[in-house]
Amino acid sequence: MKIMNSKIFTNNFKRVFISLFFVSILFTGTLVVNNQSAFADKHEKVDVKADKDDADVKADDPAGAKPGLQITLTNPLKSENLEDFVQVVLAVILKFLIPILAILFIYTGFQLVMSGGDKAARKTAKDNFFNLVIGAVLILGAWTFGNVILNTLRETGILN
Numbered sequence: 423m424k425i426m427n428s429k430i431f432t433n434n435f436k437r438v439f440i441s442l443f444f445v446s447i448l449f450t451g452t453l454v455v456n457n458q459s460a461f462a463d464k465h466e467k468v469d470v471k472a473d474k475d476d477a478d479v480k481a482d483d484p485a486g487a488k489p490g491l492q493i494t495l496t497n498p499l500k501s502e503n504l505e506d507f508v509q510v511v512l513a514v515i516l517k518f519l520i521p522i523l524a525i526l527f528i529y530t531g532f533q534l535v536m537s538g539g540d541k542a543a544r545k546t547a548k549d550n551f552f553n554l555v556i557g558a559v560l561i562l563g564a565w566t567f568g569n570v571i572l573n574t575l576r577e578t579g580i581l582n
Contacts, residue, residue, distance in 0.1 A: 437553060441560050505572070505581060516565060523558050530554055 501507040530551040537543035575581040 441557055509572075512565065512568070516561075519561055523554070523561070526554050527551075527558075 499507060499510075501510055530547060533547035534544065534551060537547050572581065
């Protein structure tokens with residue numbers, strides 16, 4: 423019996439640890455938002471001309487380009503700063519997690535209905551359903567908490 427209880431404890435500990443790990447990732451992503459931009463602006467370009475002759479270099483070039491390789495860098499991201507980037511990443515994560523939660527709710531409901539009179543199967547289905555509800559509350563709570571913090575920081579003027 424003691425081995426059985428330690429196995430149950432280990433399984434529950436793993437579930438809690440995994441849930442807390444994902445919640446901490448969500449919190450870290452929303453709380454470590456900084457007003458400083460680590461990305462190039464959408465229209466920022468870096469140009470360097472590459473020619474063998476100096477004749478192609480225009481005298482009125484404001485960048486003062488010199489002969490060399492012409493390179494243009496554009497921002498492939500849809501976000502202009504770290505805050506927008508984190509919001510885009512969280513939106514993508516939620517777009518994947520919400521359908522997964524819905525499928526798992528259907529699956530555990532199906533388990534509960536199909537358990538019939540088997541008390542062990544019914545208890546397993548109830549436990550799975552309870553764990554699923556806890557996971558859903560943690561995921562949606564983390565998202566809500568992150569949005570509340572971001573909105574509060576914006577209203578106080580810490581974030582623009």
